[in-house]
Amino acid sequence: xxxxxxxxxxxxxxxxACAVLAGGALAQPPEPTAxxxxxxxxxxxxxxxxxxxxxxxxxxxxxxxxxxxxxxxEAKLVHGGKAHWGDMAMPPPVERGGPLSExxxxxxxxxxxxx
Ligand code: HEC
Numbered sequence: 013x014x015x016x017x018x019x020x021x022x023x024x025x026x027x028x029a030c031a032v033l034a035g036g037a038l039a040q041p042p043e044p045t046a047x048x049x050x051x052x053x054x055x056x057x058x059x060x061x062x063x064x065x066x067x068x069x070x071x072x073x074x075x076x077x078x079x080x081x082x083x084x085x086e087a088k089l090v091h092g093g094k095a096h097w098g099d100m101a102m103p104p105p106v107e108r109g110g111p112l113s114e115x116x117x118x119x120x121x122x123x124x125x126x127x
Contacts, residue, residue, distance in 0.1 A: 040126045044119050051108045053120070059127055066097045068127040075125060082121055089117040 048054060056064040066074075075081035087093065090112055092104040105112040112120075 041119075041122050044116075044123055047116050047120055050110065051105065051112060051120070053108075055108075056102075065100070065102065068124045072125050072127045081125065082118075085121045085124070086114065086117040089120060090114060 058067055060067050060069045062070065071085075075085070078084075088102065090105065092101065095101040
């Protein structure tokens with residue numbers, strides 16, 4: 013009586029895991045690892061834990077429904093800007109590892125917002 017139930021339950025878990033994996037693969041742009049290293053993003057951020065800076069997942073959640081977010085965050089990555097999370101502003105690119113092109117900022121923000 014119990015065994016078939018358990019089989020059904022684990023089958024369901026496997027299906028759910030597949031759906032999550034497939035959905036994630038479709039929705040997420042690839043991680044721009046070289047850019048992230050060059051700009052030392054992970055010196056202050058992590059994907060899912062608040063550290064010196066808000067986590068990328070918190071940032072994505074905050075801006076998910078904001079159609080202006082992509083452009084605003086790209087400008088902030090390239091030029092710096094007002095602090096939205098606390099007293100510490102994000103330093104400009106020269107202090108993070110070198111100049112950042114608008115195209116690279118676009119790639120980075122798209123990735124952050126997909127977390
Ligand atoms: C020296 C530490 C540091 C580094 C390096 C850094 N950040 Fe940040 N970042 C911060 C801090 C602090 C904040 C919070 C600023 C605020 O209150 O708006 C922040 C905020 C952000 C935000 C949200 C901005 C907003 O207006 O809400 C994004 C997006 C972001 N960082 C992406 C990145 C990316 C991508 C990189 C690598 C290119 C990076 N950060 C590198 C410290 C850093």
